[in-house]
Amino acid sequence: MKFFQSLDNVATPATGIAATAGAFLTPVFHYFYGENRQDILIVLFLMIVLDWITGVEASHKDETYSSDYGLKRIPRTLFLFSLPAVANLLDRVMGTPGFLFYGVTFGLIYHTWTSLTANAHRAGWPVPKSIVNLVGSEIKAKTERAARKEYK
Incomplete structure (x- = not known):
């Protein structure tokens, strides 16, 4: 239970937005730069x-x-x-x-x-x-x- 409570600081809306942006931007980055x-x-x-x-x-x-x-x-x-x-x-x-x-x-x-x-x-x-x-x-x-x- 303590393990899941420690994830409260990791699983935030900001983290979700950053992860989503990374998932979309990484292929774009690779497309343009190789x-x-x-x-x-x-x-x-x-x-x-x-x-x-x-x-x-x-x-x-x-x-x-x-x-x-x-x-x-x-x-x-x-x-x-x-x-x-x-x-x-x-x-x-x-x-x-x-x-x-x-x-x-x-x-x-x-x-x-x-x-x-x-x-x-x-x-x-x-x-x-x-x-x-x-x-x-x-x-x-x-x-x-x-x-x-x-x-x-």
């Missing part, structure tokens, strides 16, 4: 989150941050997350399993890594000199945009 690709998509997600964090810190430091700046990044982020799905669907149509998906996804990860590294440098966070040299053009572009206050 089977067993969660790890690479989590890497992309984390890189985008880190890019947002470092971008906010860098723009606070150079006083170019505004709420409008943050809101404009939402459509861009949704666009970035849609590109691997489009690539996966094109792979299925063309019969190239994973070629476009992984190419696009790794390209986005590299682009996002470059951006977040440049943002971290602009924010004054420690970035090794060799890495700063690799992303020098991105640092320069971001610094010039900030100087022109393009983000506002």
Whole structure:
């Protein structure tokens, strides 16, 4: 009896809604992104989150941050997350399993890594000199945009 009483906290309407949403969304996720690709998509997600964090810190430091700046990044982020799905669907149509998906996804990860590294440098966070040299053009572009206050 005690076992069933402990399930009162687990069997809630919120848990039921979450389980139902998962049951419907998982096949949709697999349709758009393919089977067993969660790890690479989590890497992309984390890189985008880190890019947002470092971008906010860098723009606070150079006083170019505004709420409008943050809101404009939402459509861009949704666009970035849609590109691997489009690539996966094109792979299925063309019969190239994973070629476009992984190419696009790794390209986005590299682009996002470059951006977040440049943002971290602009924010004054420690970035090794060799890495700063690799992303020098991105640092320069971001610094010039900030100087022109393009983000506002």
